[in-house]
Amino acid sequence: MSGGQLLQDTANTIVDILSRGDSKRILRPDDKVVIVGDYDPEKGLSPGYSEAIADEMRRRGTSNVIVHLFSHRNGEPLTEISGTLTSDVANAQFVIGTYGDPGAEIHLKEEKLIKSAYLGPALNNPALKCYVVAARPVVSVLEFLADTDAIHHARELSLKIKNYLEQHRGQMMRVLTPGSELEMMIPKSYPIIADCFEVNSHILNIPSGETFCAVPLRYVNGTINLTTDNGGSFWYLREPVQGSIKLRFRRGRISIEGFEDVDEDIVAKMQADFDTADDAGVLANPFLAEKAFGVIESAGKIPRADLLYNQTILEKLFGWHWAYGSQRHVGGRRDAPTHKDQFMTYGDIFVGQDHLLIDGRPNVEFFLDYAA
16 A cells, blocks of 8 residues: 555544544534644654644535644654644644654654644533544555444444443552562542543543553552563663663652663653653653553554564453553643653553453453453
């Protein structure tokens, strides 16, 4: 498939999803849509992606579509943010973030400059139907979006996981990785979100199928190993990392306890994240922000070469991730200039004797059979 055809097909499918969604969130001709894209001019892609979605919406009759594009190179902004962006998202019905460069939206400077300009006003907008994160157009995304059974099963499992977590609020969760153990609490009051157009959810990742929540920081303690030992893998800035990094958590604050066989640039970048101060001079980033289950393997966030496509659709539900930085947009209290996901393919998670995650994958049979 050519790059142009992939771009167009992905844009068509995304508009299809928004056009057949929940009746309260369905895209209508008189809706105002704001699309925000960032891109590296040396790599391109994202501007075409944003414009392809906009063109398809206009072709189907939704004419009030505004596109804001911001360029960068190696994380350094090249485009000043227009003051109209904030006002545009403040009364839009749909706000869509598109990302072309695999790491573009998680560069600290880009995120602080771009997302801070529109994410808060968008989510606080009473007219907002949905805030959409549209995964970059790769074949794996299109394959998933085209598979209605995949979408159905992903949403079913997402809601099952949400149901379990709701029934176990306030209980401790143990995360076991080789040579480490981390404890965190299932939040007592923070929202637990099934990313599948559920009632009262304003956020949709395309593809969907993730269940996530913010975590209470005071109850996060222990260590976690990010490692490639024993066949494990983890990602930083959406790129696979070799070696091992051990992180220490004390009441939610993260520090690097040690590392081995890891590119020192990766360690330095992560340490810089942990050392970054917000405008008040308070260290803002080095806090656990979120835990999540059921990230779809074919979401385009993980390199295709590392995926297994010959398994059943439920087995394609890629294990889990956690994030550090801001947790405000996922229902928590802590704000920060950035929010960075850490994807992992290993580890076991328990609540009491319930085995929720087995070797990096959700215990699908347990969740589907669980009855509250």
